[in-house]
Amino acid sequence: MDKTQDSKSRSIRGIVPENHPRRESILIRERLVEAMEREVVVPQGLIAQGRGECFDYLIGEKTRDFAERALEVAAVLLIEAKNPVISVNGNMAALVPREIVELADAIPAKIEVNLFYRDEVRERAIEKVLREAGAREVLGVGEDASETIPELFSERRRVSKRGILSADVVLLGLEDGDRTEALVRMGKRVIAIDLNPLSRTSLTASVTIVDNVIRAIPALREKVLKMKSLSREEREKLLKGYNNRDVLRGAMKFMSERLAQLSLDL
Ligand code: PTJ
Numbered sequence: 001m002d003k004t005q006d007s008k009s010r011s012i013r014g015i016v017p018e019n020h021p022r023r024e025s026i027l028i029r030e031r032l033v034e035a036m037e038r039e040v041v042v043p044q045g046l047i048a049q050g051r052g053e054c055f056d057y058l059i060g061e062k063t064r065d066f067a068e069r070a071l072e073v074a075a076v077l078l079i080e081a082k083n084p085v086i087s088v089n090g091n092m093a094a095l096v097p098r099e100i101v102e103l104a105d106a107i108p109a110k111i112e113v114n115l116f117y118r119d120e121v122r123e124r125a126i127e128k129v130l131r132e133a134g135a136r137e138v139l140g141v142g143e144d145a146s147e148t149i150p151e152l153f154s155e156r157r158r159v160s161k162r163g164i165l166s167a168d169v170v171l172l173g174l175e176d177g178d179r180t181e182a183l184v185r186m187g188k189r190v191i192a193i194d195l196n197p198l199s200r201t202s203l204t205a206s207v208t209i210v211d212n213v214i215r216a217i218p219a220l221r222e223k224v225l226k227m228k229s230l231s232r233e234e235r236e237k238l239l240k241g242y243n244n245r246d247v248l249r250g251a252m253k254f255m256s257e258r259l260a261q262l263s264l265d266l
Contacts, residue, residue, distance in 0.1 A: 056195055058259065059195075063219055067219075071223045077189050077191060081109075083167045088112065093126045095213055102218075103220055118145075139164075144162075147159050150186070169191065170190050172193070174193070177199065177200025192209065207247075
């Protein structure tokens with residue numbers, strides 16, 4: 001962060017009163033706006049965050065049971081994968097850079113930049129954010145993203161040979177549905193973090209964590225550490241008992257019942 005951005009961010013902190021009930025949420029938005037000024041996030045990323053915030057309201061801004069179940073299975077898949085990769089876009093880099101690196105270290109997994117609105121300036125800006133957060137290697141930047149996901153026409157098709165192309169498990173967040181579908185067609189297990197249980201990404205992924213990336217990424221690291229102490233049989237049991245459609249149904253049911261309850265409480 002340069003000096004002007006730093007003082008701007010301090011002045012925003014000053015503007016939002018300490019006891020403002022939405023302080024955390026406002027500061028998170030501010031983080032995205034700052035990241036947009038550094039070309040990490042695109043303006044469309046702000047719209048995506050707004051959509052996410054709406055769903056986060058519906059789940060009461062907490063990690064719920066349906067997310068816990070998905071987190072456990074996601075952790076097992078990541079631990080047991082031969083080549084697990086965490087796919088990072090602009091919003092994720094802005095919101096949880098250090099947490100992504102800590103998760104990658106705990107698994108261990110590779111980190112790859114993959115963008116819908118790809119250009120070299122953004123690739124480099126995101127790589128810088130991740131390296132400043134402690135990443136030793138960041139795939140998917142420049143020439144490294146020279147492989148292609150078949151039958152995908154967006155910029156998200158550009159991937160690294162050592163990363164997403166050869167990955168057996170891919171973790172992604174705030175995604176559009178096309179790439180998730182293409183990755184699943186390639187036989188990969190896709191773990192998606194998406195607050196919207198109705199999105200194409202949520203419906204297509206192998207495991208959908210309906211939660212905010214801000215909570216989900218650190219929670220996933222905790223689960224990874226916990227699942228490492230389970231036996232192979234115990235992990236197998238978790239995988240066998242998992243049904244992603246049930247998890248999505250659980251999330252939708254929770255949202256509708258909560259809304260119904262809130263309407264009664266008025
Ligand atoms: O950085 P780029 O170029 O790769 O572009 C990234 C965006 C986010 C702009 C791009 O992937 C996009 O347009 O995504 P969508 O189609 O708007 O989808 C974003 C999904 O993430 C929506 O279903 C949102 O509800 C969800 N979402 C938004 N904020 C969060 C979230 N899910 C979890 N945590 C959030 N903080």
